[in-house]
Amino acid sequence: MDTVVVQDTSASSLERALSAAGVAVMSAGAFAIWYFEPAKSGLFPACPLYTITGFACPGCGLTRGFHALFHGDITAALGYNALIPLFLLIFGFFFLAMLLVAVRGRAFPRWSISLGSLWGLLFLLIGFGILRNIPAYPFTLLFP
Template sequence: MRRELSVPERLGLFGLSVAPVAAVWPWLTDSTGLGTPCPLRWLTGVPCPGCGLTTAAVALVHGDVGGAFRANPVIFGLAALAVAVGPVLGLRAVGVLSAPVAWSARARRRMGRGVVLLALASWVFQLIRLGVG
């Protein structure tokens, strides 16, 4: 079964949409006082695996690679997908690449385990970074 967009492509497109928002985010929060609190951290005091992604995106868009890494290194995976999605979709549009094929059940299970491990690693990173525990 062929699909229009794969999950990595969708994540890449999401990353592309995040970049312009991250570029103006400091101005927006400074002028309005609004922010994006983490609901889990607000309710429990425990950060989620995605804590720091907004800070990391803002830092990366503004060229602060070290700050982005310190906030949440997962941002680099999202940024890599965002950079790759344009050429992939362009090559698909001109017929060089075919539409993505759905993964087998085994491949989906494997990827699911990898995502769980990545989320756990990110969570441990956040707990250490924020001194929780």
């Protein structure tokens, strides 16, 4: 006779508490970005790479872009950082996964991302960082 072992994939109370804390922190951060004007408030730090070198990293403009996006200005958000839809998907996925763990004790079903996908994402970010710092049109449109 075959025996079937069912593995319990529900989260422990510590995991649920940490997920709830993560949801609270992400919500507070999103509220702060929505409420405070990033360019005027002085609350948000400047990009260290841009401050030191004058080169924009792939994440430069995300805070101002999310502020514009939260206020419904999609064109301005894309002007600050053209990769904002990608970052929105990544942040949204992690927010939803943590919310599911906090509320029901389980996140999405387990799936793995291939190493090739991670390398692709890395090369996309590096390529975008290089292209947005080329001081010639049309690349200047990518600079925040």
